[in-house]
Amino acid sequence: MNRIGILTSGGDAPGMNAAIRAVVRKALHNGIEVYGIHRGFLGLINSDFVKLDLRSVGDIIHRGGTMLLTARCEEFKTKEGQEKGLKNLEAFGIEGLVVIGGDGSLRGANALSKLGMPTIGIPATIDNDIAYTDNCIGFDTAANTVVDALNKVRDTATSHERTFVIEVMGRRAGHLALYTGIASGAETILVPEIPFELDAICEKIKQGYVRGKLHSIIIVAEGAGNSIEIGKTIQEKTGLETRAIILGHLQRGGNPSAYDRILASSMGGKAVDLITQNVKDKMVGVVNGEFVATDIEKVLSVSKPLNMQLYELADILSL
Numbered sequence: 001m002n003r004i005g006i007l008t009s010g011g012d013a014p015g016m017n018a019a020i021r022a023v024v025r026k027a028l029h030n031g032i033e034v035y036g037i038h039r040g041f042l043g044l045i046n047s048d049f050v051k052l053d054l055r056s057v058g059d060i061i062h063r064g065g066t067m068l069l070t071a072r073c074e075e076f077k078t079k080e081g082q083e084k085g086l087k088n089l090e091a092f093g094i095e096g097l098v099v100i101g102g103d104g105s106l107r108g109a110n111a112l113s114k115l116g117m118p119t120i121g122i123p124a125t126i127d128n129d130i131a132y133t134d135n136c137i138g139f140d141t142a143a144n145t146v147v148d149a150l151n152k153v154r155d156t157a158t159s160h161e162r163t164f165v166i167e168v169m170g171r172r173a174g175h176l177a178l179y180t181g182i183a184s185g186a187e188t189i190l191v192p193e194i195p196f197e198l199d200a201i202c203e204k205i206k207q208g209y210v211r212g213k214l215h216s217i218i219i220v221a222e223g224a225g226n227s228i229e230i231g232k233t234i235q236e237k238t239g240l241e242t243r244a245i246i247l248g249h250l251q252r253g254g255n256p257s258a259y260d261r262i263l264a265s266s267m268g269g270k271a272v273d274l275i276t277q278n279v280k281d282k283m284v285g286v287v288n289g290e291f292v293a294t295d296i297e298k299v300l301s302v303s304k305p306l307n308m309q310l311y312e313l314a315d316i317l318s319l
Contacts, residue, residue: 015124023269040068096280106130106283129303132299143183161241165243179310
């Protein structure tokens with residue numbers, strides 16, 4: 001293999017740049033040229049390619065976001081769009097493609113593989129909702145960002161004796177809500193995977209105040225419900241002053257943690273190893289500390305389960 005491409009797609013995640021750096025430098029070390037594709041699959045369709053060298057990826061390991069930029073692309077979901085992207089790859093003489101992103105990015109990689117382009121996926125999403133990997137690039141950094149915000153909210157919540165409903169990202173999965181909730185000592189964690197009754201939550205809050213609690217923190221994954229409406233209902237049912245905060249896109253930003261830099265660098269290096277061995281349509285993952293390669297279709301066929309043991313522990317610790 002003489003030339004590969006690399007792109008980032010979907011929502012950005014801290015550590016993507018570290019993965020890009022690792023892919024480029026490992027490939028160059030192996031005598032392989034690397035072309036970066038700007039704006040993900042949109043850039044693939046628009047033939048927005050740039051040749052990368054050692055200097056191209058200098059001074060980026062510590063930076064959040066993605067130097068290759070990212071975008072959503074509805075056209076690439078069509079057969080015509082995929083074939084156009086493949087034609088552009090072939091026009092540049094690209095023999096393999098590394099795709100960094102979440103489930104939508106992996107679906108794009110899988111589609112190209114079926115058309116004959118060898119692809120390797122690297123999971124990068126702060127939702128941490130990709131199966132067959134314990135952690136995705138960006139999750140650790142986002143979790144620390146959320147916990148830092150919750151620490152600050154707790155200070156003002158205590159001072160004013162208020163209940164706060166904090167919404168974090170996670171449309172279909174509650175991993176970020178669960179891990180940040182238990183790390184910050186939240187009283188209640190609401191996730192899409194588990195139904196909940198607001199009456200029971202309100203009763204728990206009232207009992208806490210009877211025991212002398214000065215505040216309550218409720219963590220809500222965005223897919224579990226409307227945090228604003230949940231806050232209003234809690235105030236109405238408890239009579240306690242309640243505020244709702246949507247943390248939003250600040251969860252995606254910031255310098256990647258040491259863990260995410262190491263994870264991304266390791267996954268990037270592994271991706272190059274695989275693609276140069278003519279392995280295709282695989283995703284790099286880390287399971288029990290070991291790096292593994294799993295068929296992308298297998299990854300996409302299942303949902304990553306919530307850690308129920310941790311969820312039950314969080315409920316016990318919040319008493």
